[in-house]
Amino acid sequence: MSSFPPYWSSWPSSAPSSCSRRPAPLLINAAFAFATGKFGWLYLVAGLSVVGFLIWLAFSRYGNVRLGGAEDTPDFSYFSWVAMIFTCGMGIAIVNWAWVEPIYYYTSPAYRRGGQESMRPRSGRWPSVSSTGG
Structure with a gap:
């Protein structure tokens, strides 16, 4: 029963190629063009947001959080x-x-x-x- 949800989640992408070989590339290319054309900006914004958050995290007070005890030294240089x-x-x-x-x-x-x-x-x-x- 645990493999049932992955089957249903992968079915939309594999159904076009299992029905007919000819329209599968057309449908997949159309879906790719739609996703990149309409949501490409979202991908860029999400990536830049993560980079910005990590830079903020590195220079905030959380950037100096010590992992380990107060007297512990790093295992590697x-x-x-x-x-x-x-x-x-x-x-x-x-x-x-x-x-x-x-x-x-x-x-x-x-x-x-x-x-x-x-x-x-x-x-x-x-x-x-x-x-x-x-």
Whole structure:
């Protein structure tokens, strides 16, 4: 019974493609255009509001709240924290791009040799070579 609500919440997005393959891209593109055209400003305002709130939080009295006891010292130095945050950011970027890159190069090949078109068997060779390193 616990999987019932996710089924109903994902049904509107999967129903067009299960009924017919032809109108699914049209419906999905129309929904995307509507959402970004009508609510794109809301996305920007929400993002800027969060950034503004975090800046306010950092410079307010809550920015000096000490986590731990009064005599506790940090386990890691400032440089170590910056290095860990940077490493996590690079790691998640690599993990996300690892599956997107082959699809990106398959749909729009970087090397258009001999009239190579996108999404053809021949254009599938370059994404597999560039993604696997061989």
